[in-house]
Amino acid sequence: MTVTDIDVLPNLRDLGGLPAAGGRSTRAGVLYRSALPAPGDARPTAVDNWPARTVVDLRSPREFATRAHPLQSDATVHLISLLSDAEVAAPSQGARLTDIYQGILTNAGKKLAGVLQIAATAPGPVLLHCAAGKDRTGVAIALLLRTAGVEPDHIVADYLSTNEHMSAVLARITRFAPELGQTHPNDRDLRGAIPEAIEGILTQWDAHPGGVHEWVRSLGATDETIRLWIERFTE
Structure with missing residues (x-):
């Protein structure tokens, strides 16, 4: 990997252009996802509008x-932790990604509802990221896409596209997050994106009475937030 490669934010993409319910599609320039931004990153070419206004x-x-967050001078940065310090530091010890993702739904569901509120109302583009941009980001992005009416197959395909970037992601974590050196790359990262993990939470949302909209309502999201998000993100 060259210096140029490692200085470009990996796993960055615009979630626009995905088919959604009712013949609609997701709007470009609204929602981005990525791995961990770093100081001195080159201006990315993967998205049209940069920097994001909300992170x-x-x-x-x-x-x-x-x-300090490297984008804080250009954007409003919100910290919404989907895993605790202890959960991040603990070795995965072979735990299935499916179980880890289910744990996020159980333990951080209200925080996911908070992510939806920010995405629906804060200035855009809105960028979601964690360290790798795979697990925590994958769950949160899946919620936003499913709430907007994107079908599971397209959500899974987007999630799996992270695997194309994992070598760059792992190199970046080693260089720019040395505080995670003893736990990253851990076996969760090395396994990459596994379809069964994201499919498990999509199945849970769709099986919930009233679907994903009722699931997120049960955790504090309002009808108005859901409406605003759909109107903002789809066309």
């Missing part, structure tokens, strides 16, 4: 507190 950092408090 949702899904890392744990300890990860977040290590240094």
